[in-house]
Amino acid sequence: QKEVEQNSGPLSVPEGAIASLNCTYSDRGSQSFFWYRQYSGKSPELIMSIYSNGDKEDGRFTAQLNKASQYVSLLIRDSQPSDSATYLCAVNPDGGATNKLIFGTGTLLAVQP
Amino acid sequence: GAGVSQSPRYKVAKRGQDVALRCDPISGHVSLFWYQQALGQGPEFLTYFQNEAQLDKSGLPSDRFFAERPEGSVSTLKIQRTQQEDSAVYLCASSLSRDQETQYFGPGTRLLVL
Numbered sequence: 001q002k003e004v005e006q007n008s009g010p011l012s013v014p015e016g017a018i019a020s021l022n023c024t025y026s027d028r029g030s031q032s033f034f035w036y037r038q039y040s041g042k043s044p045e046l047i048m049s050i051y052s053n054g055d056k057e058d059g060r061f062t063a064q065l066n067k068a069s070q071y072v073s074l075l076i077r078d079s080q081p082s083d084s085a086t087y088l089c090a091v092n093p094d095g096g097a098t099n100k101l102i103f104g105t106g107t108l109l110a111v112q113p
Numbered sequence: 114g115a116g117v118s119q120s121p122r123y124k125v126a127k128r129g130q131d132v133a134l135r136c137d138p139i140s141g142h143v144s145l146f147w148y149q150q151a152l153g154q155g156p157e158f159l160t161y162f163q164n165e166a167q168l169d170k171s172g173l174p175s176d177r178f179f180a181e182r183p184e185g186s187v188s189t190l191k192i193q194r195t196q197q198e199d200s201a202v203y204l205c206a207s208s209l210s211r212d213q214e215t216q217y218f219g220p221g222t223r224l225l226v227l
Contacts, residue, residue, distance in 0.1 A: 003114075045218070099146075099211060100159065101158065101216065103155030103156050
């Protein structure tokens, strides 16, 4: 079983809609969770980090964490065509030992104008 | 300031050839990571440095892969006797310290082994 799982998509949403991206992880001891955006042919770019259960909002982005369910999600409000990219969920399973990240395979988001 | 830089950006190698990939982290960043990203996959951890010390090399796929960071800044990932399955994008990332988890990624080196 892969340690971090995401639906590969594509997830297609109309412009202005809410895009909901989901991720589950297997290591119950994981403490740190990240969402990266990766445009085609580019490197990953950090969007959000979350460490505590609940919601964390930053502009149009909201990350949600539920450690009991081992589930983390990213909501993008008022989706724009420029949001079209692959969204990578990443987990730090070490609790700070090395801070290496375990990534999911990514969800491809397509925002239709 | 400047971000993480990597060179070369593209490398074509014949099977069996040795290659060296360079990473210049953000100035002052203590932690440096190498990841391998195959097409359609997420990045996979290869190795981690804290300053010049290689503290985790558990992700290196074989003994053909070797990484170093001798002065605690620039790092080189070397792949000996390249194989076709080594074709991937090699990403370098750095973070300020072990306590600062945010990793900043370089543009990557796209390696194609023929």
